[in-house]
């Protein structure tokens with residue numbers, strides 16, 4: 121019998137999504153509902169990364185409180201809650217239960233107690249026993265390989281509330297992946313704050329390579345990729361291992377944040393321009409490589425020379441995808457006390473970079489025209505009922521977009537299956553393709 125209805129909102133990154141899935145696993149006795157107004161328990165798993173994410177979290181909490189029914193329980197968990205635990209408890213009396221990043225595994229107990237706040241001193245890291253409810257796909261799952269971070273990036277508060285690097289063992293990851301393969305999952309995205317440092321806290325020199333080699337041996341894993349490589353812990357050997365793998369995609373997600381030497385030094389990124397470019401060039405030489413990065417615009421002391429260098433580099437290198445973030449000044453970071461750049465200048469710079477990135481993304485899509493690629497047929501498209509949505513196995517789920525299928529060649533249609541597609545055309549910023557065969 122159901123304990124009642126549960127509405128869960130997972131904000132922020134896919135690492136937070138894994139924690140939300142752990143909570144859903146603990147609350148299996150509830151019926152999941154899309155409608156907060158009739159739900160008995162409402163959980164907002166918050167993100168506290170930058171200002172805009174904080175605002176989104178608070179607005180979500182308040183708007184759900186406005187529509188919730190009497191006697192329902194409103195729970196706030198996750199990064200924002202951990203980071204501003206005292207302030208939020210004072211300022212949001214609407215919330216019944218506050219919990220941070222250490223208590224996902226005991227959310228059922230907290231809800232049974234109904235009211236209060238609990239913050240474990242330890243950061244929770246999902247493992248093979250977490251028994252998550254995977255959301256959003258019957259074939260793809262995120263696997264969190266570590267939690268926390270040992271880097272000291274000047275702009276980032278994550279280590280202050282997620283703690284130092286804390287890796288799972290390779291065996292624990294293998295067990296979880298095997299169990300998911302048994303349930304029909306065949307595609308895995310491995311995530312953490314800094315994936316290339318995986319295992320260093322356990323004394324592993326090349327932990328990520330060990331993990332790749334172990335996961336490759338699991339029968340039933342057909343597609344895998346790693347997100348969040350950190351420049352100074354990414355080796356040529358790692359880049360080459362990924363390129364040689366039969367199941368790991370030549371997908372390189374390495375947030376560089378900037379390219380100018382002086383800014384990289386102020387950001388405390390470990391590697392300067394030359395070494396960062398050496399890594400990127402190595403990735404680019406691999407067949408069929410796909411390179412994604414993210415950039416922070418307007419960090420203190422980013423002068424116009426440094427910004428122009430960044431623009432020039434992005435124009436020349438032509439990443440396949442780039443995320444652009446406005447610098448956000450965060451308490452308890454090194455950059456917090458530095459002289460900020462005016463918001464007006466930051467916004468102008470963001471607009472310039474967005475235009476550059478719009479063009480380089482189109483260049484990346486154009487390169488695929490006429491090619492034949494493997495895709496996962498994901499469902500009907502949001503464009504038109506006659507168009508299907510397919511994602512190249514090379515692209516990350518929900519991150520890199522999709523291809524519209526306008527001709528199925530009368531093949532049997534099974535959502536979640538892998539097909540071979542010929543890319544025939546581009547309309548705006550979306551590729552069109554024809555299904556050629558099943559795989």
Ligand code: SF4
Pocket residue numbers: 269270271272273276277278279313314350
């Ligand atoms: S690598 Fe840098 S930006 Fe990423 S979580 Fe660690 S400190 Fe933050």
